[in-house]
Every structure is written in structure tokens, then in C-alpha cells.
Amino acid sequence: MVPIIQVKDLTYTYQNSKVPALQNVSLTIEPGQWIAIVGHNGSGKSTLAQMLNGLIAPQSGEVYIDGELLTEESVWAIRRKIGIVFQSPDNQFVGATVADDVAFGMENNGVPRAEMIPRVQAALAQVGMTAYADHEPARLSGGQKQRVALAGVLAQRPQVIILDEATSMLDPQGRHDVVSLMTSLRKTGQFTIISITHDIDEAALADQVILMDNGKVITSGTPAEIFAQGEMLQQHGLTVPLSEKVRQGLLQAGVKVADHYLDEEQLVKNLWTLHSNK
């Protein structure tokens, strides 16, 4: 299978900066996966995301999307394959109403109006915002705006959806809504999802976690593999998921829980079976 994303040896230094934001980053991502890129602020994760659709051109290295090399000629075709939801709910809302904003990307790509109407409706239904089609952005909550942004991305029928800290400015309810939407999108199997985040609980939902620091990939693996190395996460400025903290606390207190990473559900199951086995 052709990897959906392949980057080779990416290096980039911002103007007025002495330290490179990315240093020799190479990655391969298979289609249909949910990848979480974690790292603290300034680790280079957002720079990497913006390089995937050509918003930033690498100073050296190559980006392949769906087997195609990203160049000045192919960049517009590639932007159609990759949809990005950005951090700020307000500053990416272009349209004057919800439906207008969802249609914005399709308008840019010259989709005929007759085709846009059903696609806007379908995308709004997918994110549960149909009732808000004629609302202005000022009347929506942050979580609702991010769902609209996601609908705008879905309407373009991309292969890759990148969420660049899309939940970091939301309240708990909004965050929950967006995360559960991502989970349901993963189930359709149509998209490769890349979530860039420093919310470790969100990263725990991914198939694969990539840890970045100082513009380099430190390590990658399944959430279980990464979160078992709690000390290393903390070294790179991240926290450990709640379930891992609880597990380690229990171990220290002498409770014989499992000796590997468990997500919340597994931990609860582990605890009650432990109790009933006594």
C-alpha cells in the first residue's frame, strides 16, 4: 500500500530564529490511521503540520502525499486532499453564516452550486450542526465553531484530516463533542486523522503516538508503549494520562494492578477483577 503521508529529512528554521523548528524529521503514515503528534509548545509539531499541505515550504527534505511529491505545481491538488482544523475557533471562520463557511472550500475549488448544496447539508449532518445552517458565527460556542470547521473540511472530501490543537481553546463540553466526533470519523475508515495536541488524554485515543521535542521525533509507538515510559514524557514537558497516574499510584500503594499501561476502561476492569479474585 502507498503510504498516505511520507516525509523525508525535513528541516526548517524560522526567520529571526537560531534554533531550527524541525531537524531531519522523517515519518511514514499509513492510510486510515489515527496519529497523535504530541510535544510541548515549540516542539515543532505545528510546523510539521503546516508543511504537510505546503503552507510552509521545507528548506530541505521532501513531502509525499498519497505518493505524490509536494511541489509548487502539485500544492493545490494536495491541499484538496488534506483538511486542517486550526486552533482558534474564530479566526478560521470565513463565511458569514455556518452554511457559507462550510461551502467556502468548495467555492474555492470551483465545485458547481448544484453539487455544493447536498454536500453542505451532508457535512452539517455529519457534525450535528444542521439546525444551525443559517446562524452567524457570533451566535455559536467555540465547540460549535470547531464542528463547523470540521464540516467545512469534510465537505471537501479529504483523505487526511489534521487537527492542529483544535480542542485546546475549547471548554470541556466543546472538547468532548469534537473528540467524540473524531472517534466516529475514525470508525468510517475513510480518513487518516492526525491530531496535534498536548492533551495527553486525547492522544491516548490514537493508533499511534509520535513524540516530538526540539524539532525532532523523539519516539513513536502505540499509546500503551509511549505512556508506559512516564518519566520520558515528563522529561519532554508532557504529563502522563490520568489512568497511568492512578495505576502508578496504586502500584506504590501496594495494589497489584497490571504492570503495563491501561486506558481508563481497562483500568476499571482490571481493578474490579482484582477485587473479585481475592
Place this chain on the structure above:
Amino acid sequence: MNKLIFGRYYPGNSFVHRLDPRLKLILNILFIVLIFFAQHWPSYVILGAVVVVSVWASGIYLSFFLRGLRPMLWLILFTVGLQLFFTSGQHVYWQWGWLSLSREGLINAGYIAARFLLIIFMSTLLTLTTQPLEIADGLEYLISPLRVIKFPVNEVALMLSIALRFVPKLMDETTKIMNAQRARGVDFNNGSLLKRAKALLPLLIPLMMSSIDIASDLTTAMISRGYRDGEGRTRYRILKWQMRDSWVLGAFVVISTGMLVLERMM
């Protein structure tokens, strides 16, 4: 604070609300032109009737229109006063130095006042019954012939619509910055004019900075969603000319022709 500038739209679904914004814009312009052809009182009766019927058809209370009148009140009084006292005429009723009150002056002042009222009522009707976005769409259509001289019609229309969309956001931002400055002891409401103007400086600079930040974020988002320029774009929102729009336009043509004929006969 949100309601301050563009809050003049009065949500509704009346006959006037549902008219095409292009029609409403054109009629407003034509109406103003027509007013300047009106030299005799029967024309003012006709024009007044047009306004009364339009206001009635919009289903909006008169008080909203009177509110639109308030900011213009001093201008009207001033102009009417000028006409009243500085028009020279044969039937002078009262004179004091170079001020005189003549019959011609009275008539002129009456016409001026009527013109002001009619224009203000009609344009208030436009903004009360048409959303800013619709007005922007209508304007885009009306200026589209300028494409011939390479005027970037699509870009200007998108700029206008984004500007309208960000008005409430910038209002929020202003309130936030004002509160932050108040918490640091800035007084926006008291002191001399100069002092108050100075107090605005720490408000304007952060506001400018945050606008630039927003613009930069928005640019990134627009590019990643495939925006290049106005060329090759399709449109999701379109205006539909309805039967009722043709009827209204027809009625207006008949009425204005009638009025012009009447003017010629007098």
C-alpha cells in the same frame, strides 16, 4: 455593544424583507433621484404615499424609523433654518437685520424638510429590512460591470463579507481590552476631551495588534482551504429575482412616470 453599528437590521419576514436586495438598493437610489425632480406639493403627496405604503408593508413600528431620524435631527434643523431665514422673497412676513422670513423661504424650508424625511425613511427601511450580508451581495451584483475595467469585484465582495463577519468579533475584542485597561486604572469616560482622546491610545494599539493576528490566522486558514483569488470560484449563496420583485419595480416605474408627467403639467 454588538448591536451598535449593524444592529439596525430588524429581523422579520414581511413583504419588504423578502424583496431582492438588488431591487431595494436600486429603488433607494431611484427614489432619491426622483425626490429632486419634485418641485410641487402634489409630487410630495405621491412620494409620501409611497413611503407610507412601504413602511406599512414592512410591518415595522414607526418608532424604529424615528430612531433613525434622531442622529440627523440637527442637520435637518440647521438646513431648514438656513432656508427659512436666508431665502429672499417678495412676501416678507418678518425682518430683523439681514434675517428675513418670507413666504418663499417658508415653502422652500418645507420642501427641504420633506426631502430629508423621505430620504431618511426610505434608507432606514433598506437597512431595517435587509441584512448587511444581503446588502453586500446586492452591491457586488451592482458593481459587477466594473469587471470590464479590471476592478476586482469578487475580491472586494469577499473583503466586504469578511469585514461584516468580523465586526462583532472586534467589538468583543474592544470590550475585552477596555476592561483590561480599566482594571489598570484607565478612565475612558471622564476628563477633558484631550485626556479622553489620550486614553484611547492604549485601546487602539492592542486592538490593531489583535486584528493583525486575526488576519494572519485567517489567511492561513483560507489558503489551506484552497483560496487563491476570485478567479474560478463558484458561489454558494446566490440572489434570486422573484416575480414580486418585478411587480414592485413595475409599480415604481408607473408611479414615478406619473409623478414626472404631473410635474411637467404644472
